[in-house]
Amino acid sequence: MAKMNMIQAINSAHDVMLEKDKSVVVFGEDVGYFGGVFNATEGLQEKHGIQRVFDTPIAEGGIIALAIGMGVNDLRPVTEIQFSDYIYPAFDQIVSEASRLRYRSGGEYWAPITIRTPCGGGIRGGQTHSQSPEGIFTHVSGIKTIMASNPYDAKGLLISAIEDDDPVVFFEPKRLYNGPFYGDPKQPPQSWEKHAKGEVPDGYYTIPIGKAETVRVGSDLTIVTYGTMVHVSLAAAEMSGYDVEVIDLRTLTPLDIDHIASSVCRTGRCIVVHEATKTGGFGAEILSQIQEECFWKLEAPIERVAGWDIPYPHAFEWEYFPGQGRVLDAIKNVMEG
Amino acid sequence: MAPNNGNKLNVPAPRNRPGEAPEFHNLDIPDAGAVARPDVMMDPKEMFGYANSLIRVLKMNNKAVGEWDPGLCADDMRKGLYDMMTTRIYDDRMQNMQRVGKMSFYMKCRGEEAVSVAQAMALDDKDMLFPSYRQQGLLISRGRDLLDMMNHCLSNSKDNCKGRQLPVMYSWREGNFFSISGNLGTQFCQAVGWAVASAYKGEDALAATWIGEGTTATSDFHHGMTFAAVYNAPVILNVVNNQWAISSFQGIAGGEKSTFAARGVGYGMPGLRVDGNDFLAVYAVTKWAAERARNGGGPTMIEHFTYRADAHSTSDDPSKYRPEDEAESWPLGDPIERLKQHLIEIGEWSEEKHAEAIKEITALVTRKYKEAESYGTLNSGERPEVSSMFEDIFKEQPEHLRRQRQKLGV
Numbered sequence: 001m002a003k004m005n006m007i008q009a010i011n012s013a014h015d016v017m018l019e020k021d022k023s024v025v026v027f028g029e030d031v032g033y034f035g036g037v038f039n040a041t042e043g044l045q046e047k048h049g050i051q052r053v054f055d056t057p058i059a060e061g062g063i064i065a066l067a068i069g070m071g072v073n074d075l076r077p078v079t080e081i082q083f084s085d086y087i088y089p090a091f092d093q094i095v096s097e098a099s100r101l102r103y104r105s106g107g108e109y110w111a112p113i114t115i116r117t118p119c120g121g122g123i124r125g126g127q128t129h130s131q132s133p134e135g136i137f138t139h140v141s142g143i144k145t146i147m148a149s150n151p152y153d154a155k156g157l158l159i160s161a162i163e164d165d166d167p168v169v170f171f172e173p174k175r176l177y178n179g180p181f182y183g184d185p186k187q188p189p190q191s192w193e194k195h196a197k198g199e200v201p202d203g204y205y206t207i208p209i210g211k212a213e214t215v216r217v218g219s220d221l222t223i224v225t226y227g228t229m230v231h232v233s234l235a236a237a238e239m240s241g242y243d244v245e246v247i248d249l250r251t252l253t254p255l256d257i258d259h260i261a262s263s264v265c266r267t268g269r270c271i272v273v274h275e276a277t278k279t280g281g282f283g284a285e286i287l288s289q290i291q292e293e294c295f296w297k298l299e300a301p302i303e304r305v306a307g308w309d310i311p312y313p314h315a316f317e318w319e320y321f322p323g324q325g326r327v328l329d330a331i332k333n334v335m336e337g
Numbered sequence: 338m339a340p341n342n343g344n345k346l347n348v349p350a351p352r353n354r355p356g357e358a359p360e361f362h363n364l365d366i367p368d369a370g371a372v373a374r375p376d377v378m379m380d381p382k383e384m385f386g387y388a389n390s391l392i393r394v395l396k397m398n399n400k401a402v403g404e405w406d407p408g409l410c411a412d413d414m415r416k417g418l419y420d421m422m423t424t425r426i427y428d429d430r431m432q433n434m435q436r437v438g439k440m441s442f443y444m445k446c447r448g449e450e451a452v453s454v455a456q457a458m459a460l461d462d463k464d465m466l467f468p469s470y471r472q473q474g475l476l477i478s479r480g481r482d483l484l485d486m487m488n489h490c491l492s493n494s495k496d497n498c499k500g501r502q503l504p505v506m507y508s509w510r511e512g513n514f515f516s517i518s519g520n521l522g523t524q525f526c527q528a529v530g531w532a533v534a535s536a537y538k539g540e541d542a543l544a545a546t547w548i549g550e551g552t553t554a555t556s557d558f559h560h561g562m563t564f565a566a567v568y569n570a571p572v573i574l575n576v577v578n579n580q581w582a583i584s585s586f587q588g589i590a591g592g593e594k595s596t597f598a599a600r601g602v603g604y605g606m607p608g609l610r611v612d613g614n615d616f617l618a619v620y621a622v623t624k625w626a627a628e629r630a631r632n633g634g635g636p637t638m639i640e641h642f643t644y645r646a647d648a649h650s651t652s653d654d655p656s657k658y659r660p661e662d663e664a665e666s667w668p669l670g671d672p673i674e675r676l677k678q679h680l681i682e683i684g685e686w687s688e689e690k691h692a693e694a695i696k697e698i699t700a701l702v703t704r705k706y707k708e709a710e711s712y713g714t715l716n717s718g719e720r721p722e723v724s725s726m727f728e729d730i731f732k733e734q735p736e737h738l739r740r741q742r743q744k745l746g747v
Contacts, residue, residue, distance in 0.1 A: 059559075061526070061557065062563065065564075066527075066529060066533060066564055069531035069544070070530040070537075072465075073538075074538075089556070102729045102731070104518070105498065106498040106501065106729065107499075107728075108508050109508065109510065109515065144731070255737070258736075
């Protein structure tokens with residue numbers, strides 16, 4: 001066991017898999033010699049060689065197409081899209097190609113590729129370095145979408161993603177890279193040092209894709225969330241005075257609806273929280289499925305807490321960010337009507 | 338409006354439209370044999386001339402001439418001819434069956450048979466093919482059973498794509514033939530990825546991919562060219578310039594400003610421009626590019642200068658956008674006729690043998706088609722199991738798909 005932040009945990013997942021499996025190759029913009037703009041691949045080229053960890057041209061569509069072709073030729077490519085805000089030029093290759101290759105070829109070909117991409121705001125990134133586009137990908141059949149909220153999960157889930165024979169889009173909330181973030185920018189930054197999920201095994205381990213985790217047990221209401229908002233929700237839960245259960249989805253699709261439904265059917269109340277914009281967001285899907293599974297057990301309408309339906313504005317970051325106050329308001333609404 | 342200062346919006350238009358006579362006298366077509374064959378490892382910087390000329394072997398008097406003559410034996414040429422004829426007869430039959438409602442859609446490759454058949458012959462079976470939708474000759478040359486091709490087009494119970502793909506979007510893993518997408522150009526850089534993996538593994542196999550000249554306008558083209566050049570990938574990047582992208586002539590894709598082959602030079606790779614209706618020339622340039630790639634020389638782009646002699650697909654009528662007799666006026670003739678006449682010229686074929694071959698292939702296609710129909714068509718008979726439509730989304734079926742399948746009651 002070692003203390004790792006999320007970057008180190010992600011780096012370690014790469015390192016373990018490069019060591020374990022000769023078919024693993026890692027590439028993306030600036031990921032080679034430089035080690036990536038967030039240092040997620042630092043030192044890997046030096047250790048594993050330039051043919052296994054290398055830089056690519058600035059062409060996200062080309063990066064994913066390259067990965068698909070390599071995957072068809074028995075490699076296991078791990079790609080980095082530098083910011084999830086830059087993923088759109090690769091959209092066709094992800095949505096029309098990687099996700100449907102197995103299907104359209106009747107199972108003859110598939111794309112065992114991993115697409116890592118930092119997402120989310122709270123880092124003064126402005127509207128082109130802060131987006132959370134996961135809902136665009138959760139709508140697509142044939143890809144798995146993951147968003148980890150801590151170092152331990154990030155490493156275990158990334159290893160699972162790399163070993164998975166289907167395409168995985170792996171979102172990394174960059175606000176969490178160096179420490180948990182509870183939603184209040186005025187508080188000094190926290191590190192993973194003292195957090196239980198900052199304890200990360202050095203070697204190989206996996207966390208199964210498709211399994212949610214209850215990170216706080218409670219009986220009054222269930223908060224369903226993922227990514228940065230796990231920590232914000234936990235903080236709001238502490239402050240609320242209610243006995244709040246918090247579920248960290250970890251995998252968005254395939255969604256662990258059974259885990260969610262068993263909690264919500266027990267508590268009878270639910271809030272869905274994400275940082276992404278509200279309309280058409282993944283929260284709408286979660287809410288809808290909960291309604292299908294738990295309607296007769298519900299004591300109150302389900303609430304959503306999400307980003308406003310606007311681009312992430314640089315100077316109004318904290319007015320955009322769905323912080324503790326908005327989660328607390330929602331808890332109050334759901335509990336008190 | 339401001340006074341005209343000389344700026345004028347330019348929207349390219351073809352020289353002739355329906356009702357007008359086709360004219361191709363503006364085309365600059367060098368004689369067969371006029372272009373030299375460079376060393377396979379020649380520096381692309383010295384090769385610009387090849388991108389602006391036209392490599393030809395077969396003269397219009399049916400003789401094979403010049404340094405590019407691959408010196409194929411008669412048996413190989415007869416195989417090429419036979420496979421091209423099979424492709425055409427197969428196409429005609431399938432189009433007719435589409436017309437009577439047996440399948441939803443079809444796309445012929447009339448006039449372009451040499452591109453796929455000669456290239457398949459020039460490559461090794463281990464080489465991976467990333468085609469577009471108009472290279473059915475690759476399958477035929479590599480020995481795909483016509484029955485399997487038909488089963489796919491009919492979306493019947495033996496369709497290896499399990500009824501999920503539009504007709505002609507074949508997939509054949511055993512034959513190293515990649516699944517055709519239907520979204521234009523997406524395979525171009527994927528082929529580069531496959532080739533990069535081959536180099537990574539230290540293997541000898543290369544990749545070849547095909548797009549039309551219209552698709553050179555996509556970002557996928559640029560990605561493929563850039564990544565191939567950057568990683569020196571063992572890949573052959575084919576642009577089939579058949580003059581027409583549905584109703585848009587090649588000028589809409591930028592063909593009036595330079596040749597498509599010239600784009601290769603800009604990326605630092607050889608751009609060879611070849612008479613796509615000349616079986617021997619297509620074979621020869623493909624061999625050159627393959628040898629270069631296997632020797633570590635990296636990618637080659639080939640522009641196949643040809644003509645789409647039929648509609649884009651069963652969904653368009655070319656008489657609405659181009660002169661009706663334009664195909665017959667194409668100055669570089671028909672690929673099947675030219676190879677046939679060459680074989681006759683050298684005493685290795687005859688009109689009688691040709692007629693006999695047509696009969697034989699037609700009978701084969703008819704027999705195969707009858708058998709294929711016995712396994713169902715899109716609208717009648719057996720289909721793949723309906724429940725199979727929920728499979729292959731992922732390697733293992735997740736719970737929500739199992740539940741959706743149950744909801745459908747299958």
